[in-house]
Amino acid sequence: xxxxxxxxxxxxxxxxxxxxxxxxxxxxxxxxxxxxxxxxxxxxxxxxxxxxxxxxxxxxxxxxxxxxxxxxxxxxxxxxxxxxxxxxxxxxxxxxxxxxxxxxxxxxxxxxxxxxxxxxxxxxxxxxxxxxxxxxxxxxxxxxxxxxxxxxxxxxxxxxxxxxxxxxxxxxxxxxxxxxxxxxxxxxxxxxxxxxxxxxxxxxxxxxxxxxxxxxxxxxxxxxxxxxxxxxxxxxxxxxxxxxxxxxxxxxxxxxxxxxxxxxxxxxxxxxxxxxxxxxxxxxxxxxxxxxxxxxxxxxxxxxxxxxxxxxxxxxxxxxxxxxxxxxxxxxxxxxxxxxxxxxxxxxxxxxxxxxxxxxxxxxxxxxxxxxxxxxxxxxxxxxxxxxxxxxxxxxxxxxxxxxxxxxxxxxxxxxxxxxxxxxxxxxxxxxxxxxxxxxxxxxxxxxxxxxxxxxxxxxxxx
Amino acid sequence: xxxxxxxxxxxxxxxxxxxxxxxxxxxxxxxxxxxxxxxxxxxxxxxxxxxxxxxxxxxxxxxxxxxxxxxxxxxxxxxxxxxxxxxxxxxxxxxxxxxxxxxxxxxxxxxxxxxxxxxxxxxxxxxxxxxxxxxxxxxxxxxxxxxxxxxxxxxxxxxxxxxxxxxxxxxxxxxxxxxxxxxxxxxxxxxxxxxxxxxxxxxxxxxxxxxxxxxxxxxxxxxxxxxxxxxxxxxxxxxxxxxxxxxxxxxxxxxxxxxxxxxxxxxxxxxxxxxxxxxxxxxxxxxxxxxxxxxxxxxxxxxxxxxxxxxxxxxxxxxxxxxxxxxxxxxxxxxxxxxxxxxxxxxxxxxxxxxxxxxxxxxxxxxxxxxxxxxxxxxxxxxxxxxxxxxxxxxxxxxxxxxxxxxx
Numbered sequence: 113x114x115x116x117x118x119x120x121x122x123x124x125x126x127x128x129x130x131x132x133x134x135x136x137x138x139x140x141x142x143x144x145x146x147x148x149x150x151x152x153x154x155x156x157x158x159x160x161x162x163x164x165x166x167x168x169x170x171x172x173x174x175x176x177x178x179x180x181x182x183x184x185x186x187x188x189x190x191x192x193x194x195x196x197x198x199x200x201x202x203x204x205x206x207x208x209x210x211x212x213x214x215x216x217x218x219x220x221x222x223x224x225x226x227x228x229x230x231x232x233x234x235x236x237x238x239x240x241x242x243x244x245x246x247x248x249x250x251x252x253x254x255x256x257x258x259x260x261x262x263x264x265x266x267x268x269x270x271x272x273x274x275x276x277x278x279x280x281x282x283x284x285x286x287x288x289x290x291x292x293x294x295x296x297x298x299x300x301x302x303x304x305x306x307x308x309x310x311x312x313x314x315x316x317x318x319x320x321x322x323x324x325x326x327x328x329x330x331x332x333x334x335x336x337x338x339x340x341x342x343x344x345x346x347x348x349x350x351x352x353x354x355x356x357x358x359x360x361x362x363x364x365x366x367x368x369x370x371x372x373x374x375x376x377x378x379x380x381x382x383x384x385x386x387x388x389x390x391x392x393x394x395x396x397x398x399x400x401x402x403x404x405x406x407x408x409x410x411x412x413x414x415x416x417x418x419x420x421x422x423x424x425x426x427x428x429x430x431x432x433x434x435x436x437x438x439x440x441x442x443x444x445x446x447x448x449x450x451x452x453x454x455x456x457x458x459x460x461x462x463x464x465x466x467x468x469x470x471x472x473x474x475x476x477x478x479x480x481x482x483x484x485x486x487x488x489x490x491x492x493x494x495x496x497x498x499x500x501x502x503x504x505x506x507x508x509x510x511x512x513x514x515x516x517x518x519x520x521x522x523x524x525x526x527x528x529x530x531x532x533x534x535x536x537x538x539x540x541x542x543x544x545x546x547x548x549x550x551x552x553x554x555x556x557x558x559x560x561x562x563x564x565x566x567x568x569x570x571x572x573x574x575x
Numbered sequence: 576x577x578x579x580x581x582x583x584x585x586x587x588x589x590x591x592x593x594x595x596x597x598x599x600x601x602x603x604x605x606x607x608x609x610x611x612x613x614x615x616x617x618x619x620x621x622x623x624x625x626x627x628x629x630x631x632x633x634x635x636x637x638x639x640x641x642x643x644x645x646x647x648x649x650x651x652x653x654x655x656x657x658x659x660x661x662x663x664x665x666x667x668x669x670x671x672x673x674x675x676x677x678x679x680x681x682x683x684x685x686x687x688x689x690x691x692x693x694x695x696x697x698x699x700x701x702x703x704x705x706x707x708x709x710x711x712x713x714x715x716x717x718x719x720x721x722x723x724x725x726x727x728x729x730x731x732x733x734x735x736x737x738x739x740x741x742x743x744x745x746x747x748x749x750x751x752x753x754x755x756x757x758x759x760x761x762x763x764x765x766x767x768x769x770x771x772x773x774x775x776x777x778x779x780x781x782x783x784x785x786x787x788x789x790x791x792x793x794x795x796x797x798x799x800x801x802x803x804x805x806x807x808x809x810x811x812x813x814x815x816x817x818x819x820x821x822x823x824x825x826x827x828x829x830x831x832x833x834x835x836x837x838x839x840x841x842x843x844x845x846x847x848x849x850x851x852x853x854x855x856x857x858x859x860x861x862x863x864x865x866x867x868x869x870x871x872x873x874x875x876x877x878x879x880x881x882x883x884x885x886x887x888x889x890x891x892x893x894x895x896x897x898x899x900x901x902x903x904x905x906x907x908x909x910x911x912x913x914x915x916x917x918x919x920x921x922x923x924x925x926x927x928x929x930x931x932x933x934x935x936x937x938x939x940x941x942x943x944x945x946x947x948x949x950x951x952x953x954x955x956x957x958x959x960x961x962x963x964x965x966x967x968x969x970x971x972x973x974x975x976x977x978x979x980x981x982x983x
Contacts, residue, residue, distance in 0.1 A: 312686030
């Protein structure tokens with residue numbers, strides 16, 4: 113589309129450009145928040161920093177890296193170390209216990225206080241990584257390769273913490289994990305699409321269906337997986353516990369050779385070792401560590417606070433709907449992708465004579481979504497409207513101008529006046545004349561399309 | 576599948592340890608793995624990838640339009656679809672730089688994001704910078720899944736070929752009485768075509784008796800003969816000596832600018848001869864397509880003859896495939912008697928002058944055109960051997976020249 117974007121549209125376009133980075137920074141903050149929660153839980157302290165604050169540190173790292181790295185040149189690495197230490201110190205000083213220790217007669221003891229606070233330095237450092245220019249081989253920076261193992265290991269270690277630190281950790285870390293999963297998945301997908309798009313000339317913002325489906329997928333999987341994560345554990349335990357028996361009888365039926373027998377024995381040994389380990393390191397329901405509001409840390413049968421869970425899922429769905437609506441609005445307002453000088457035409461084409469099994473109502477909704485956005489698509493949309501009426505339909509051997517002339521001269525199309533002519537002229541200018549229309553011309557063309565659509569759908573008056 | 580396996584592993588381990596958060600991560604991994612599997616199986620289904628080349632011919636300096644269209648004929652959206660079209664050496668796309676693929680080939684890389692049933696057409700222009708035959712395709716396709724990860728790959732086998740013909744410029748003869756057909760008396764005159772009756776003329780001694788129009792003779796009272804249009808027009812073969820004198824025949828050392836200039840000059844001569852109504856052919860001792868060592872278009876007067884000659888020049892290798900004398904010997908065996916031979920050469924004619932003299936003695940009018948900066952010396956040698964020779968020169972570099980000047 114040949115329109116000159118206004119300042120608002122440009123700003124919206126930039127906001128969408130940085131959306132993957134913002135999501136990646138939130139994901140970084142989230143997994144670091146899990147590690148932070150582990151450190152605080154282990155020292156039986158309150159959680160003072162959440163994913164948002166840590167994402168802010170990562171964002172600060174990104175901004176400072178982008179601003180200072182080009183200016184400082186070869187001195188940047190040394191400065192980066194200094195600034196990262198400062199960022200870590202800021203996190204450390206954020207706790208009241210640190211200040212009280214510093215103001216005590218032995219201030220050096222403060223160094224052993226609030227070890228989790230130093231983790232802001234890690235968040236800042238991760239943010240610095242996003243300040244680097246894009247890799248020439250198109251490799252995508254993602255929080256997933258580091259974040260996922262860190263979260264898993266944190267939860268594994270977190271199971272060893274004595275109560276109430278374990279409950280504190282798990283409560284805080286679960287929220288951070290959900291945020292991490294959602295933002296890291298979205299960030300990874302959008303960053304991949306953006307990186308490839310920049311290199312190869314497309315813009316993911318043009319594909320609302322894909323983005324919508326991505327949002328639905330991420331939301332849906334969390335809505336299903338969060339409650340399921342509490343239900344799957346016991347079910348898996350039951351299945352695994354019951355598995356050797358049918359396997360044994362199956363083996364007897366088909367005949368156990370030495371190799372199969374060896375495999376089965378190894379499996380049984382592994383299961384036995386796992387059970388022993390769990391018994392040894394896991395919390396004991398009746399032990400002194402048991403307790404806490406959730407009590408859920410007490411083994412595979414952990415039960416969640418269902419009210420909190422349902423509420424969290426509800427908030428999650430609302431957030432997803434809000435993000436989807438905002439993104440849809442932004443994508444509509446964002447400037448058209450600029451792919452150098454390559455002229456491109458996009459149409460939705462179901463093919464000639466294709467029969468769709470989609471219900472009619474769904475059809476109507478899709479059609480509304482495909483409303484034209486410029487003069488050229490307004491003309492094509494007009495042709496679709498006119499195609500419903502054979503006398504008005506553009507024939508295969510007609511040029512746009514000839515078709516418009518026939519309509520104007522015929523009785524059936526006279527009601528449109530010169531609207532079809534003007535739309536056809538706009539289309540020919542854009543398509544064949546490579547001319548740029550002004551935003552006003554696009555707006556007027558869309559108005560003509562609406563008028564024609566209204567006339568086509570108007571019922572004939574009686575008499 | 577490794578992602579699904581990792582997810583299942585996490586779910587099992589976390590079930591043992593009773594950590595719902597890790598079960599959650601495991602379930603997410605399983606789901607994302609399943610998504611990749613679905614897109615891997617279905618991603619390339621219903622993808623229609625096409626290139627459209629409106630015209631397979633172009634002339635040096637042209638921009639040849641090429642449209643690339645892709646159609647996602649299914650309800651599954653694609654985060655991206657990437658197509659790498661293999662491009663032959665020398666292909667230049669105006670809108671986009673070619674990139675080097677993992678295989679080392681130069682490729683025209685395109686990527687799209689595709690909604691369900693979306694069709695996208697991109698209009699590219701290929702710059703015809705040098706004569707030759709160019710190819711684009713086949714294309715390697717790859718699609719991304721819902722999370723924009725690579726999901727499936729495939730190939731679109733079609734290949735598009737286009738020919739870039741050399742430029743042709745106006746031929747200006749410096750002297751007005753320039754001749755193409757030769758001043759020597761032909762052994763055979765033009766043949767009349769008995770189907771092309773064109774009237775009567777007074778009888779001349781020597782006219783065959785069957786050519787006398789008896790009824791008109793009786794009516795007019797004096798003998799008249801039937802007149803027919805000629806069955807065949809002047810026949811000329813342009814023999815292009817592609818050798819530039821740098822290396823021996825068969826060696827791939829050549830003066831590139833001079834070779835291209837020779838091709839422009841040859842194309843201009845052929846076009847001029849066709850415009851004058853001559854039946855024209857073209858020959859060169861160089862490789863064109865195939866394994867033949869001689870490139871030859873037999874004289875013809877059809878509409879497409881000029882195109883055939885220009886296509887031959889487009890395909891011609893820049894270095895000779897055989898000695899020029901061998902080409903001359905082949906021509907004598909191939910062309911009809913009285914066919915004029917125009918030899919266009921930019922090197923010392925001494926090696927093939929004996930062959931030219933022999934051809935002329937056999938009754939074929941020969942005209943040598945000395946081309947290039949050394950033209951005066953070349954034509955002097957040819958004239959010394961009693962071969963009619965003239966200098967021929969472009970009025971500028973071959974890319975921008977506007978005329979071929981053929982001097983006295």
